[in-house]
Amino acid sequence: MMSHLFPTYSRWEIEPASAKGTKITAVDGKEYLDFTSGIGVCNLGHCHPHIEQAVTEQLKKFWHVSNLFPQSMQEKAAKLLADAAGLDLVFFANSGAEANEAALKLARKATNRSKIISFNNSFHGRTFGSMAVTGQDKIKNGFGPMLETFIHLPFNQVEAFLKEIDQNTAAVVLEVVQGEGGINVATSEFLKVIEKACKDNGTLLIIDEIQTGIGRTGKPFAFQHFDIKPDIITAAKGLGSGLPIGAVVGTAELQDAFGPGSHGSTFGGNPIAIAAAVATMEMIFTEQLLTETTAMGQYLYDQLVTTISKIDGVLDIRGMGLILGIEISGNVPEVLSSLRTKGLILLPAGEKVIRLLPPLTITEAEVNQAIGILESTLTNITSAAL
Numbered sequence: 001m002m003s004h005l006f007p008t009y010s011r012w013e014i015e016p017a018s019a020k021g022t023k024i025t026a027v028d029g030k031e032y033l034d035f036t037s038g039i040g041v042c043n044l045g046h047c048h049p050h051i052e053q054a055v056t057e058q059l060k061k062f063w064h065v066s067n068l069f070p071q072s073m074q075e076k077a078a079k080l081l082a083d084a085a086g087l088d089l090v091f092f093a094n095s096g097a098e099a100n101e102a103a104l105k106l107a108r109k110a111t112n113r114s115k116i117i118s119f120n121n122s123f124h125g126r127t128f129g130s131m132a133v134t135g136q137d138k139i140k141n142g143f144g145p146m147l148e149t150f151i152h153l154p155f156n157q158v159e160a161f162l163k164e165i166d167q168n169t170a171a172v173v174l175e176v177v178q179g180e181g182g183i184n185v186a187t188s189e190f191l192k193v194i195e196k197a198c199k200d201n202g203t204l205l206i207i208d209e210i211q212t213g214i215g216r217t218g219k220p221f222a223f224q225h226f227d228i229k230p231d232i233i234t235a236a237k238g239l240g241s242g243l244p245i246g247a248v249v250g251t252a253e254l255q256d257a258f259g260p261g262s263h264g265s266t267f268g269g270n271p272i273a274i275a276a277a278v279a280t281m282e283m284i285f286t287e288q289l290l291t292e293t294t295a296m297g298q299y300l301y302d303q304l305v306t307t308i309s310k311i312d313g314v315l316d317i318r319g320m321g322l323i324l325g326i327e328i329s330g331n332v333p334e335v336l337s338s339l340r341t342k343g344l345i346l347l348p349a350g351e352k353v354i355r356l357l358p359p360l361t362i363t364e365a366e367v368n369q370a371i372g373i374l375e376s377t378l379t380n381i382t383s384a385a386l
């Protein structure tokens with residue numbers, strides 16, 4: 001049958017019929033263990049009852065009224081988000097790319113500068129600004145000239161960075177763990193040098209927490225593992241548990257740059273998405289859930305190191321909390337396809353990495369099941385390739 005969708009995605013062979021927790025049931029009745037969480041979105045597992053209830057309650061009140069009305073639930077969501085990040089003010093958008101787009105606009109207006117530094121292998125989205133700031137040619141190929149004041153530097157290389165940052169630099173944009181680019185973790189030294197150089201130059205530090213935020217690493221935001229304070233963070237993905245929402249979170253000093261009429265979005269901060277975000281943050285930003293996430297991240301990492309890292313062709317295991325990667329020498333799409341036939345759904349990251357993004361509510365039994373499938377699949381694939 002001819003598809004009427006642009007072929008922008010190479011899709012898998014599984015059509016979901018329903019999903020609950022860590023399980024997806026396909027239309028043919030087959031069950032899968034979902035270690036993708038909808039690409040880092042359903043951090044509480046699929047269809048969490050608390051989120052369902054919050055969304056259902058809002059559905060019965062009103063769906064959309066526009067941002068011309070005051071909305072106390074938006075205020076509540078903004079306070080939860082700002083408090084968790086140690087920042088002050090929030091602008092709500094509908095996606096990660098939109099949040100980054102807004103953050104770039106905010107930084108340029110607040111500093112009255114246009115130069116933006118970001119890093120190779122980063123991913124920040126597909127709109128023009130977020131694409132231009134992304135450090136991967138494959139995302140930009142074919143779309144013509146990008147933005148000439150956007151500079152890309154090697155990740156984790158202090159000297160190259162110090163040579164480039166100057167008093168014309170509006171902002172530095174980075175992911176603490178590069179998600180799409182291969183699960184590359186920033187070093188503490190790199191982050192500290194960036195933070196200091198930003199202060200010295202009057203440059204804003206923007207941390208893209210779209211994949212790493214909302215509890216994924218065992219803290220509300222990944223930057224909180226390091227002793228640094230960004231001026232702006234962006235969040236999306238896990239913020240709405242599957243309802244579309246994005247957010248820019250910044251310091252009070254930025255207030256004047258985003259005054260009335262400076263930026264906006266019809267759907268940004270939509271009441272249904274906001275209801276999901278409030279319920280999600282109330283569940284995730286708790287000591288108990290974050291402690292459990294840290295423990296399960298450690299458990300999964302330890303299992304990967306003891307069982308998987310020994311297999312021929314496995315080159316590295318890395319990440320933070322429950323954003324983890326297995327670097328292999330084999331063909332990642334082929335391995336992922338074999339894993340799916342055995343009931344485990346995983347993601348790629350970069351060319352050579354298998355990415356694990358299970359829900360934060362994952363159990364030890366589910367981790368053990370996934371490790372068993374990974375072990376048998378990777379052993380067979382690598383021995384077949386030899």
Ligand SMILES: Cc1ncc(COP(=O)(O)O)c(C=O)c1O
Nearest residue numbers: 095096097123124125179210211
């Ligand atoms: C770090 C990061 N930034 C930005 C984005 C873009 O988010 P969205 O797809 O919601 O536009 C993503 C999506 O994968 C991401 O991982």
